[in-house]
Amino acid sequence: MSDDCLLHLAMTLKATGYSFTTVTPATHARVNSRLKNAWARNATDVFGWSRPFREGVITPQLFAAMRIADVLDTQGEGWISRVRASTLRGQLFLHSAYPTTASDAIFFGPDTYRFANAIARYLSGNVADDVHVQRAVDIGCGSGPGAVIVALERPKADVFAVDINDMALQYTAVNAQLAGATGVTIQHSDLLDGVDGGFDLIVANPPYLLDAQERTYRHGGGSFGEGLSLAIASLARTRLAPGGTLLLYTGTAITDGTDRFRASVAPLLDNSSLEWDYQELDPDVFGEELDELAYAEADRIAAVLLTARRARS
Structure with a gap:
């Protein structure tokens, strides 16, 4: 992931009016465990709740920015993002996707x-x-x-x-x-x-x-x-x-x-x-x-x- 490509992704996401308040890992797990939340329905689900998504859930521009930034992993019949985005005091912050299991993960909560x-x-x-x-x-x-x-x-x-x-x-x-x-x-x-x-x-x-x-x-x-x-x-x-x-x-x-x-x-x-x-x-x-x-x-x-x-x- 290059800085320029990540910045382009963040700017593209911010331009959509995206907003997300990050909860504790325990709350996140409970919310995501609900059957209706198995797959993402919008950009908030993709970048906030770290849910897998299928084609058409986010805009083509946002999907292209994810590809360029190399933050996509395949999951089942769709994809999942390796980055997450949270809003804090009017600013957008990229960080690691949930769950933060890797040693070098960037936690936000x-x-x-x-x-x-x-x-x-x-x-x-x-x-x-x-x-x-x-x-x-x-x-x-x-x-x-x-x-x-x-x-x-x-x-x-x-x-x-x-x-x-x-x-x-x-x-x-x-x-x-x-x-x-x-x-x-x-x-x-x-x-x-x-x-x-x-x-x-x-x-x-x-x-x-x-x-x-x-x-x-x-x-x-x-x-x-x-x-x-x-x-x-x-x-x-x-x-x-x-x-x-x-x-x-x-x-x-x-x-x-x-x-x-x-x-x-x-x-x-x-x-x-x-x-x-x-x-x-x-x-x-x-x-x-x-x-x-x-x-x-x-x-x-x-x-x-x-x-x-x-x-x-």
């Missing part, structure tokens, strides 16, 4: 919306005049929503989008161009390796689950999936510029009433020069994971937002 909304609130809230962003980075950018929102809200800023997944970088490049986010620089990086300097804003929505297959897009490492989140919080201690802020959206296992991520990150930040705040945004996400052996001791998994700020010198 309710977490993405909460993450994006947290960034937008920070940049456009009551303290917007006080939020100076000249240099920003989205660590583990995935399909790029974090970097794109920052670049659109702060068009004069230099915004880096970094990831270890080359497919994520390709999708981010396409999605940024589609959104007109010209200030985004795409760079392959493990956390911030090879990316020098300080940042006025660091945003991240890292993998935070313990995945038995250790797939890149969902495995956070550590005891309960908090490994990557802790590493990013630790980076903020040295990579935030004076007045700079970390917005870290992540998940945490709650065991016997104890928030495992907070318990680990608190001493790390308390012994730094950063002021920090911690919010539980959703008390119960990915409940199906509690059936897994890794979460045998967990009561629930919560979505949280860690905000850490360095004082201006």
Whole structure:
């Protein structure tokens, strides 16, 4: 898949007025399991619900764009798309089709919306005049929503989008161009390796689950999936510029009433020069994971937002 061909596909789809809000994998599976949803009936079914489709379901122009972008697989008497498209804050984002089983899959879901909304609130809230962003980075950018929102809200800023997944970088490049986010620089990086300097804003929505297959897009490492989140919080201690802020959206296992991520990150930040705040945004996400052996001791998994700020010198 070339960037130009993917961009052409995205532009063709966007021109149809396409819109789709992505749900959790569990909800997606339930909706798709209904007999009437075995085959797609429109473009939303093809690109949102990742259903197989037959000839004539989408326009010839859209089908041709899929062929050129090489995103079609045959399935039965029809085809199925290897890409999916979601709308978020007025923008269209291409990412991996459901189900995201491959190690290098690009995930997009309710977490993405909460993450994006947290960034937008920070940049456009009551303290917007006080939020100076000249240099920003989205660590583990995935399909790029974090970097794109920052670049659109702060068009004069230099915004880096970094990831270890080359497919994520390709999708981010396409999605940024589609959104007109010209200030985004795409760079392959493990956390911030090879990316020098300080940042006025660091945003991240890292993998935070313990995945038995250790797939890149969902495995956070550590005891309960908090490994990557802790590493990013630790980076903020040295990579935030004076007045700079970390917005870290992540998940945490709650065991016997104890928030495992907070318990680990608190001493790390308390012994730094950063002021920090911690919010539980959703008390119960990915409940199906509690059936897994890794979460045998967990009561629930919560979505949280860690905000850490360095004082201006």
